[in-house]
Amino acid sequence: MKRNFRSILVTGGAGFIGSHVIRSLLKNHAEAKIVNLDLLTYAGNLENLRDIEGNAHYEFVKGDIQDRALIQSLFNEHAFDAVVHLAAESHVDRSIVNPMAFLETNILGTATLLHAAKNAWEGNMDAKCFYHISTDEVYGSLGAEGLFTEDTPYDPRSPYSSSKASSDHLVRAWHHTYGLPVVISNCSNNYGSFQFPEKLIPLMIRNIRDQRPLPVYGEGVNVRDWLWVEDHANAIDVILHNGNFGRTYNIGGLNEWRNIDLVHELIRLVDGAMGRPEGTSKSLIEYVKDRAGHDMRYAIDASRIEEELGWKPSITFEKGLAATVAWYLENSDWLDSVTSGQYQQYYQKMYSNRGEE
Ligand code: NAD
Numbered sequence: 345m346k347r348n349f350r351s352i353l354v355t356g357g358a359g360f361i362g363s364h365v366i367r368s369l370l371k372n373h374a375e376a377k378i379v380n381l382d383l384l385t386y387a388g389n390l391e392n393l394r395d396i397e398g399n400a401h402y403e404f405v406k407g408d409i410q411d412r413a414l415i416q417s418l419f420n421e422h423a424f425d426a427v428v429h430l431a432a433e434s435h436v437d438r439s440i441v442n443p444m445a446f447l448e449t450n451i452l453g454t455a456t457l458l459h460a461a462k463n464a465w466e467g468n469m470d471a472k473c474f475y476h477i478s479t480d481e482v483y484g485s486l487g488a489e490g491l492f493t494e495d496t497p498y499d500p501r502s503p504y505s506s507s508k509a510s511s512d513h514l515v516r517a518w519h520h521t522y523g524l525p526v527v528i529s530n531c532s533n534n535y536g537s538f539q540f541p542e543k544l545i546p547l548m549i550r551n552i553r554d555q556r557p558l559p560v561y562g563e564g565v566n567v568r569d570w571l572w573v574e575d576h577a578n579a580i581d582v583i584l585h586n587g588n589f590g591r592t593y594n595i596g597g598l599n600e601w602r603n604i605d606l607v608h609e610l611i612r613l614v615d616g617a618m619g620r621p622e623g624t625s626k627s628l629i630e631y632v633k634d635r636a637g638h639d640m641r642y643a644i645d646a647s648r649i650e651e652e653l654g655w656k657p658s659i660t661f662e663k664g665l666a667a668t669v670a671w672y673l674e675n676s677d678w679l680d681s682v683t684s685g686q687y688q689q690y691y692q693k694m695y696s697n698r699g700e701e
């Protein structure tokens with residue numbers, strides 16, 4: 345390992361990927377203290393971290409990454425030597441309805457963190473690391489052929505992806521202008537436990553469980569490259585400790601699925617687990633109005649991270665998806681609690697006017 349850290353600020357650690365990252369860092373780096381800064385928006389949930397909340401090396405702080413005074417005081421108090429920045433507004437559909445929240449958190453929030461890190465580390469950038477977690481959506485949309493490499497020109501299409509692209513540019517600017525030691529990774533679609541059920545896989549599992557309509561956007565032929573979230577958390581650990589500064593690493597699952605095929609696979613798994621005859625839930629599929637600006641295909645060339653850092657996915661999709669379905673069905677309380685209250689209103693608003701295609 346090239347680097348070791350004593351004090352790590354993780355932002356967005358109460359979210360889906362962040363909670364797995366914190367668990368993985370605590371497990372693999374017992375010497376490090378982890379401070380989790382999270383605003384606990386609708387997507388953040390301390391239940392996601394229940395198993396480690398008593399760990400003496402872990403501390404939670406509720407707050408906004410745009411709060412300059414708070415961030416500065418945290419740097420003063422904890423003398424962070426690394427920042428692992430995941431906090432973001434992350435759902436494309438929400439970005440279409442409310443883009444400003446995405447620009448504020450994803451762009452201004454990232455700038456606030458960069459500014460604080462630069463001020464805290466100025467004159468002594470050695471053994472520090474600012475790690476920005478980004479998405480493959482910054483590269484735009486692929487046709488039937490080709491893969492996103494780290495050199496693919498940026499071409500974001502949604503308010504979400506363009507806000508993430510902007511934040512990537514800011515991170516590189518702070519590296520080139522101020523010498524901030526940064527790394528960036530751009531990852532494909534994650535799946536696994538603790539994902540907020542507005543996203544495709546947990547949304548479909550919940551609706552199949554409850555025998556509710558399964559809203560497939562457009563013709564269901566858009567393609568996504570799915571990665572087990574614990575493999576992403578492991579890649580983040582590897583890049584944080586070994587990645588070259590100023591460098592970008594693409595992370596992907598080598599695992600492309602058309603949405604409709606994935607929905608059929610989830611029907612098979614959930615119906616099977618619930619003891620229903622095969623194909624019971626197929627009639628629930630509803631082709632609904634397409635997402636505006638819907639990117640057709642994402643697929644990642646992850647050869648750089650494999651060749652330079654020795655990382656590759658550890659688990660097959662077959663295994664990971666079966667484990668994921670089992671987790672959501674066994675954790676119905678979690679699924680039900682995060683989808684109560686405000687989420688009901690969101691679901692009504694988002695899906696009631698989509699109708700059938
Ligand atoms: P998520 O929506 O599940 O979690 C986001 C977390 O950030 C939540 O805990 C939320 O409370 C917190 N947050 C939001 N605004 C905040 C603010 N202003 N201040 C502090 N905390 C705030 O997201 P996720 O799916 O876990 O994604 C995490 C990161 O990984 C994001 O940056 C996302 O762009 C990136 N990413 C996600 C995927 C994916 O498939 N989910 C793939 C590639 C990259």
Ligand code: DAU
Pocket residue numbers: 434435436437478479480481531532533534542543544545547559560561564566567568603635642
């Ligand atoms: O590629 C990485 C990105 O993956 C991350 O940066 C984002 O944070 C994450 O949300 C995810 O974005 P997508 O838009 O690809 O994920 P989502 O789960 O929203 O949708 C996956 C596909 O399924 C997409 O083609 C839209 C479609 N879809 C989605 C929902 C919620 C449906 O057909 N029906 C649905 O109800």
